Amino acid sequence: MTVALVYPELLGTYGDSGNATVLVQRLRRRGQEARALTVHADQVVPATCELYVVGGGEDLPQELAAAKLRAARPLHRAVEAGSVVLAVCAGLQVLGERFAGPDGRATDGLGILDCVTERTGSPRAIGEILVQPAAEWAGQGLPVLTGFENHGAVTELGPGCRPVGRVIAGVGNHDGTVEGAVAGRVWGTYMHGPVLARNPCLADMLLSWVVGSLGPLDDTEPEALHDERARLGSLERRLGGPVQEASRWARLRRARSGQ
Amino acid sequence: MPLTGKNAGDMDHRASPPGPFPLRTRLAALAGRSLARLSRRAGRGSGSVVGGHAILAIDRSALARLAAGRETFLVSGTNGKTTTTKLVAAAVSPTGHVVTNVLGANLPSGLATALASGPRGAPAVLEVDEAWLPRVATQLGPSVMALLNLSRDQLDRNNEVRQVAQRWRQACQEASPSLVVVANADDPLVAWAASGAKRVIWVGAGLRWKADATGCPACGGQVVFAGASDSPLRLEDEPLAGWSCSECGLCRPHLDVLLDWRPGGGHSAIVVHGTRHRLSIGLPGRCNAANAAMALAAVAASGRDAEAALVAMARVRDVAGRYATVKVGRASARLLLAKNPAGWAEVFDMLSPPPAPVVVAINARTADGHDPSWLWDVPFEQLRDRFVVSTGERGLDLAVRLHYAEVPHAYVPGLHQAVEAAANNPGSRAPGGPDPGVIEVVANYTAFHQLLSMTGRRP
């Protein structure tokens, strides 16, 4: 099983290589063979990998990555052949029909996901995000997902794809209602963290789409991180920062007001 | 020695005698100093921020007025600001007759406090937050501006590192022709930004972390690095050594100053226009030699003597607690600061060799950036042959990173307990060694400050 990390120097701003590391490690720890294949920007993306990780990036590199992937169409061919794609942030936007380029003008995406990303002038969405996955995945045991979002454009979904789920805290695609874009085996999301480090169940679900059912794993620390973020994420989003910092100020305010 | 031929050496660093500040500025400075003193007495830190806010509220032009008539050095970049500022300040005035913000208060409020509190007419050496540099430079009108490096840091605040480079470039283009920009030529983002300035001194200071520099800042094409820029390069190799864009031809400028870094007991040197100056420095690691090269270039650009500057810089051994050894309970700990992947790239070879344990403390407060996903850009796999204790408010994020990096580790929430856990871990002792000696503690910004205040070293 090969996990391709697509153009990390163009699309890898938010620790995105971590998603590939987590996928490979979770298979290896179960005794299965897996490797990460880093495809640099001057290399050809193979169309034959089982899984692809496409990460977040800045405007200009994002446009460049989209142009390269549009020209050779490796992801189109891979998706047609049934490969799994995890596309995060700029990655999600690139896989859509259109996205906002460096000067805001509409730029062609890959058209793999039926969604359009535009800049509306609304403030950048930055902070912890919690998402309740849609029934289809929640029913398979996928718990509340946690992540960190940081994007300036908004994404509208067409009829050809569905959201990951309902936003509990944060902004998500547009206005705080839904997050992500999923079609077939392509999972697009705005959640960094990286998302698979913070949500081991999601990592296993994507892996199971390739290799079938998976045995158990010692997940003490990944589960503890997931639970901590699920517990604090909503509060931190409302506070606009970490709870520890906020509570320090709250204590100071209480001390000053003599309580 | 003059650095840019006839013009740089005769730059006037003996500023004209200071005239009186306008009344409003004097009142503002007085109010700021008083507030800062009150805040200090109340045990709420240095008071630099609250005092500075008062100054700027009373006199919006305070920065420009307080800097008028001074020779001003600004230092900015993602990493190395505080150290480089301290080195420049030491070299500019070995007697301490200098205005500087040694505590890292590098936003306009902190700069205002530093300028209002320091001696009149003394040169100012100020570190400036990279996002604020353009606005601050416009107001202060510096004579020398040192641009160290740019890389991903606090992405929840500085969304795009190339946007910062773009604003730097504009500031360099619009600056007074008398400004000398001292720029790290090995960092494509910095080189592109500085090339807008009229007078630039190019320093080959090296660049370990290249992931933010592989896309050309001018055209988005791919930047190709030739060889390792932290290995000794020869001036004759230019312009092929270094880097160039494969699309538009942007490339590393010709060097005026070069760091010849020789790790492991070799004699490192800083070459200034062909003259070698033996580097002796009281701070560890390649990155501090790079900071010294940038500092030396900045000081020499003001017409001061390079050898005297190096002597003064060699006396700097402790920068706001960094590299200091402190007692934590019964253990001794050496404190190192690393707050982003580029910083970490320089830390690995500062650590004492395995199996010496390492404590890593991670927070994600506002000053750290709220998103610690950068931990996944740090090759923690390099710590597999030692025991690592992860701690801090985001110690669980780090523990998961170490888990997937296959590093033997433990998550211990309290900073104090974390250091003791590292000291008590039997696997951390060298064969036959009695105890693990000094524990290496690497912390990001606010975790570092928590450690300092915990050990009684209030920064």
Ligand SMILES: [Zn+2]
């Ligand atoms: Zn170029």
